Amino acid sequence: MAVHTVVLIPGDGIGPEITDAVLAVLEAAGAQIEWVRHQAGITALETSGEVLPADTLEAIEHHGVALKGPCTTPVGEGFSSVNVQLRKTFDLYAAVRPVRSLPGVKTRYEDVDLIIIRENTEGLYSGVENEVTPGVVMSMKVATENGCERIAKWAFRFATQRQREKITVFHKANIMKMTDGLFLRSAEYTHRHDYPNIEYTSAIIDAGCMRLVQDPSQFDVLLLENLYGDVISDLCAGLVGGLGVVPGANYGEKEAIFEAVHGSAPDIAGKNIANPLALLMSAVMMLNYLAETTEDNSLLDVAARIREAYDEALQAGEKTRDLGGNLGTAEFAQAVIKRIKHN
Amino acid sequence: MSPQVEKEVLQQVSVAPGDGVGPEITQATLRILSAAKVPLQFNTIDMGLKVWEQGLTSGVTEASWQSIRDSGVLLKGPMTTPQGSGMKSLNVTLRKSLGLFANVRPVRSYTPYVASHHPDVDLVIIRENEEDLYAGIEHRQTQDVVQCLKLVSRPGCERIVRYAFEFVMTRKRKRLTCMTKDNIMKLTDGLFHEVFDEVAKEYPEVQADHMIVDIGMARVASDPASFDVIVTPNLYGDILSDIAAEVAGSVGMAPSANIGESISIFEAIHGSAPDIAGQNIANPSGLLISAVKMLAHLGLGDYAELIHNAWLCTIEEGIHTKDVYQGGKGYQCVGTDEFASAVIERLGKTSKT
Numbered sequence: 001m002a003v004h005t006v007v008l009i010p011g012d013g014i015g016p017e018i019t020d021a022v023l024a025v026l027e028a029a030g031a032q033i034e035w036v037r038h039q040a041g042i043t044a045l046e047t048s049g050e051v052l053p054a055d056t057l058e059a060i061e062h063h064g065v066a067l068k069g070p071c072t073t074p075v076g077e078g079f080s081s082v083n084v085q086l087r088k089t090f091d092l093y094a095a096v097r098p099v100r101s102l103p104g105v106k107t108r109y110e111d112v113d114l115i116i117i118r119e120n121t122e123g124l125y126s127g128v129e130n131e132v133t134p135g136v137v138m139s140m141k142v143a144t145e146n147g148c149e150r151i152a153k154w155a156f157r158f159a160t161q162r163q164r165e166k167i168t169v170f171h172k173a174n175i176m177k178m179t180d181g182l183f184l185r186s187a188e189y190t191h192r193h194d195y196p197n198i199e200y201t202s203a204i205i206d207a208g209c210m211r212l213v214q215d216p217s218q219f220d221v222l223l224l225e226n227l228y229g230d231v232i233s234d235l236c237a238g239l240v241g242g243l244g245v246v247p248g249a250n251y252g253e254k255e256a257i258f259e260a261v262h263g264s265a266p267d268i269a270g271k272n273i274a275n276p277l278a279l280l281m282s283a284v285m286m287l288n289y290l291a292e293t294t295e296d297n298s299l300l301d302v303a304a305r306i307r308e309a310y311d312e313a314l315q316a317g318e319k320t321r322d323l324g325g326n327l328g329t330a331e332f333a334q335a336v337i338k339r340i341k342h343n
Numbered sequence: 344m345s346p347q348v349e350k351e352v353l354q355q356v357s358v359a360p361g362d363g364v365g366p367e368i369t370q371a372t373l374r375i376l377s378a379a380k381v382p383l384q385f386n387t388i389d390m391g392l393k394v395w396e397q398g399l400t401s402g403v404t405e406a407s408w409q410s411i412r413d414s415g416v417l418l419k420g421p422m423t424t425p426q427g428s429g430m431k432s433l434n435v436t437l438r439k440s441l442g443l444f445a446n447v448r449p450v451r452s453y454t455p456y457v458a459s460h461h462p463d464v465d466l467v468i469i470r471e472n473e474e475d476l477y478a479g480i481e482h483r484q485t486q487d488v489v490q491c492l493k494l495v496s497r498p499g500c501e502r503i504v505r506y507a508f509e510f511v512m513t514r515k516r517k518r519l520t521c522m523t524k525d526n527i528m529k530l531t532d533g534l535f536h537e538v539f540d541e542v543a544k545e546y547p548e549v550q551a552d553h554m555i556v557d558i559g560m561a562r563v564a565s566d567p568a569s570f571d572v573i574v575t576p577n578l579y580g581d582i583l584s585d586i587a588a589e590v591a592g593s594v595g596m597a598p599s600a601n602i603g604e605s606i607s608i609f610e611a612i613h614g615s616a617p618d619i620a621g622q623n624i625a626n627p628s629g630l631l632i633s634a635v636k637m638l639a640h641l642g643l644g645d646y647a648e649l650i651h652n653a654w655l656c657t658i659e660e661g662i663h664t665k666d667v668y669q670g671g672k673g674y675q676c677v678g679t680d681e682f683a684s685a686v687i688e689r690l691g692k693t694s695k696t
């Protein structure tokens with residue numbers, strides 16, 4: 001098995017302890033990864049005076065893959081968010097969040113297994129805002145041919161690789177005929193021309209959300225414009241147990257960053273209470289990505305064995321407190337390690 | 344017209360039955376209102392698909408505009424906007440032309456009579472109804488770039504936010520939650536939030552708070568009972584109200600009111616549901632409860648009570664339309680018409696809840 005190099009950003013608050021837990025699991029499963037540690041967030045600010053130091057950016061550019069814990073951006077001091085800076089620097093236009101019902105984590109819904117793909121660079125996040133006349137302000141929602149086309153292609157390619165069957169676009173093209181209309185047409189075109197084998201449907205966003213809370217298991221892959229993606233990612237995470245149990249990934253043409261989407265939870269930091277599951281799941285996504293990009297298929301097997309192990313641990317009730325269990329961060333990692341099958 | 348007759352002239356109400364399930368739920372609702380002998384004169388007007396097909400792109404005839412302006416009140420069925428036809432949404436046209444700045448959407452659960460995972464939901468969503476991305480200002484910037492303007496004005500924010508605080512006070516509610524995405528849209532959503540904070544100072548009795556809308560929506564889906572009244576910009580309100588209505592029970596049950604300075608429109612929040620139209624299975628409750636809100640709005644509170652009680656009794660006695668029917672002993676699944684008849688039979692009864 002080849003050795004892969006990955007940039008590791010432990011992050012702030014609970015970041016370091018959940019990172020330790022995740023590294024222990026990956027090592028026990030036999031993932032051949034060399035970690036290159038760099039800082040971002042408050043931790044970086046304290047040592048280097050910047051929330052996102054140049055050496056961290058250079059390392060990501062050089063190695064192309066990073067695993068990142070939660071990073072806090074101090075508010076009101078003129079720092080722009082670590083996540084936004086990373087997204088802009090590397091043009092990470094596809095944000096992916098798989099949302100899956102977990103064994104042993106009881107929620108209202110069963111058999112949820114959907115993937116949310118969010119366009120991450122356009123829409124209302126363009127940052128173009130101004131005062132039109134005194135008392136009237138506007139934000140600009142932007143859609144480009146190129147932006148809509150590349151996310152549509154990315155989504156259909158991803159769905160094909162992951163053997164998914166159906167992509168659904170949520171939109172409001174009945175009101176925003178040009179912007180959401182362009183997004184919708186690009187997806188429809190990509191389906192028709194390049195991926196007719198993948199089923200394609202669309203829904204007006206309010207009706208779509210209604211169906212989502214009725215029964216999320218009826219959806220497979222959701223493809224969404226930036227703002228809708230933001231809102232629906234959190235909504236769906238809520239349906240399967242919260243931000244503590246969903247992973248996230250941000251992909252560009254050359255770089256990919258895998259991260260837990262929850263915050264740094266300073267209230268429980270350093271107490272060995274935090275749930276490392278979201279970061280662990282992100283690491284599993286990362287292994288799958290490395291397997292695809294480097295054609296090292298052994299990583300697919302490592303990823304599958306880790307996933308099986310944590311599913312089994314959860315099923316057996318071996319969980320951290322936020323999920324109703326009584327294990328600490330390190331103990332949960334041990335429970336997973338104990339269940340990893342070795343071939 | 345002789346002065347004699349003019350004295351007896353009743354308050355006028357315009358009624359647009361609408362498309363899809365519209366006509367059948369409207370008929371059911373009107374049958375109940377007339378059995379309750381509400382002192383109103385209903386004028387049925389043309390609007391929607393039929394009007395479009397006659398070539399009127401607004402979907403509203405001149406006579407219909409006149410009727411709405413004269414009566415000041417419209418009871419409205421759902422309308423289908425033909426997709427991809429370049430037609431403007433009829434709802435947006437009505438709201439903007441008539442200055443209906445507030446869209447009020449109460450959401451309740453009716454457990455144990457109607458199954459819901461959230462038994463104690465009793466929240467109201469107040470949605471700004473004229474601004475935001477719905478202004479329809481879009482253009483092609485370059486060959487490859489299209490743009491849509493999200494417009495927010497200070498007077499617009501003040502009007503809706505004040506309306507929301509007054510609503511909380513007059514309905515004896517306690518808490519008002521504002522939801523925006525002002526961490527990203529600092530000017531537009533920022534203005535909405537800023538005005539909310541300013542106005543909140545004038546209402547120290549109201550517990551006012553703010554949530555980022557993505558977290559807020561997730562919370563509404565997972566714990567709707569923790570909310571009281573929510574005020575939010577147009578687009579978020581649109582999505583939020585469908586989510587809330589569904590987790591509370593069914594979109595078929597939720598009413599809404601569009602409020603302006605001099606004109607109001609009452610309608611169910613659901614659409615025209617073409618999949619079940621003409622089959623006598625649609626739930627008329629959303630429109631009926633909207634009519635109950637209309638009666639209260641017109642100062643006919645006693646009639647509103649009478650009908651609301653009869654409707655609650657019907658639901659409590661297990662007489663349900665298909666969308667909320669769960670089976671089980673003592674429960675009965677009925678059609679749209681039969682449901683209306685059951686409500687009429689119970690006029691005068693008092694509900695347990």
Ligand SMILES: Nc1ncnc2c1ncn2[C@@H]1O[C@H](COP(=O)(O)OP(=O)(O)OP(=O)(O)O)[C@@H](O)[C@H]1O
Pocket residue numbers: 013014070071072243244262263264265266267268273274275276278322
């Ligand atoms: N991995 C986790 N394990 C256990 N509990 C968690 C975890 N992540 C978050 N929480 C809980 O959820 C609460 C909200 O957390 P979160 O960290 O996302 O937001 P935050 O405290 O505002 O952090 P930040 O400022 O970094 O965004 C935390 O206070 C914590 O109690």
Ligand SMILES: Nc1ncnc2c1ncn2[C@@H]1O[C@H](COP(=O)(O)OP(=O)(O)OP(=O)(O)O)[C@@H](O)[C@H]1O
Pocket residue numbers: 207363364421422423424594595612613614615616617618619624625626627629666
């Ligand atoms: N009054 C009702 N009674 C029973 N079921 C309803 C009712 N209203 C809506 N539904 C159900 O909810 C589904 C979604 O409804 P809705 O009509 O709001 O959206 P739609 O079909 O897209 O209509 P439109 O195009 O007018 O928006 C319907 O297909 C129908 O099955």
Ligand SMILES: [Mg+2]
Pocket residue numbers: 230231233234557
């Ligand atoms: Mg979010």
Ligand SMILES: [Mg+2]
Pocket residue numbers: 206207581582585
């Ligand atoms: Mg809607």
